[in-house]
Amino acid sequence: MKFYCFVLFMIVSVLGLSAPVQAGARDQAVGSYTKGKLKNASQLKQSGPGYVLLFPHRDRAYGTDDLIETVETVAEDLAARFPEGERLQVGDTSARQGGFISxxxxHQNGLDVDFGYFRMNHQEQEFNWSTLFPDFTALGFDEEFVIGGKLSSNFDLQRNWELFKALVSTTKINRIFVDQVIKASLCTYSRSIDDFSVETLRHLRPWPKHGDHIHVRLLCPASSTNCAQQEPVAAGSGCDELGIE
Ligand SMILES: [Zn+2]
Structure with missing residues (x-):
């Protein structure tokens, strides 16, 4: 009996039938953003139309199809509308199979991505050789845009606002973390240009330590049946909470 089982096993193995079905398998965000995994991930290229990866050597540019598509689509859109500007600077997404990254x-289930803010001087961040060494606790964005509680004059209000609108218009965004001074500035700016988009503003969540980068979090894709969705952002722009009517 054992022998027949062995023969059967060999036949199945040779035919490849025992291998898990991988070809065409869908991407899966599993678990939560803070305790999750990623299966059948897509990978962002080192650069593409309108974007550049800041830390490609870290090998943390994996995500769900939705995440990769969103980055590519939004970056290309912004570059087409503002060709004179610098590219969208993309930080970490997730490890190939998700899980903790230092x-x-x-950033654990392929739905989080960090971006640098767009800059008035259109300078891209210089490649920082120190990021080659394993001090990964530093995110490595090289410019702070909130100094002494005030927005830096190098913060490009127009392009950052257009970036946030483009992201939210994909309807794939759960929330976007930015420094509260930046959110307050966008409340005022959007009002001043008669473009006060409650839908965009309500997705911007004030969060400490986000004066040098944007953190974008996507919704769980419908096809990721084991993905734990974070509660939706509250209704309303949230500008009043920051003292801006
Ligand atoms: Zn982040």
Whole structure:
């Protein structure tokens, strides 16, 4: 009996039938942003139309299809509308199979991505050789845009606002973390240009330590049946909570 089982096993193995079905398998965000995994991930290229990866050597540019598509689509859109500007600078997304990565509490299930803010001087961050060494606790964004509680004059209000609107218009965004001074500035700016988009503003969540980068979090894709969705952002722009009517 054992022998027949062995023969059967060999036949199945040779035919490849025992291998798990991988070809065409869908991407899966599993668990939560802070305790999760990622299966059948897509990978962002080192650069593409309108974007550049800041830390490609870290090998943390994996995500769900939705995440990779969103980055590519939004970056290309912004570059087409503002061709004179610098590219969207993309930080970490997730490891190939998700899980904990140093320097981040979340980024575990392929739905989180960090971006640098757009800059008035259109300078891209210089490649920082120190990031080659394993001090990964530093995120490595090289410019702070909130200094002494005030927005830096190098913060490009127009392009950052257009970036946030483009992201939210995909309807795939759960929330976007930014420094509260930045959110307050966008409340005022959007009002001043008669473009006060409650839908965009309500997705911007004020969060400490986000004066040098944007953290974008996508919704669980419908096809990721084991993905734990974070509660939706509250209704309303949230600008009143920051003292801006
Ligand atoms: Zn982040």
């Amino acid at each position: 320097g981040h509490a979340s």
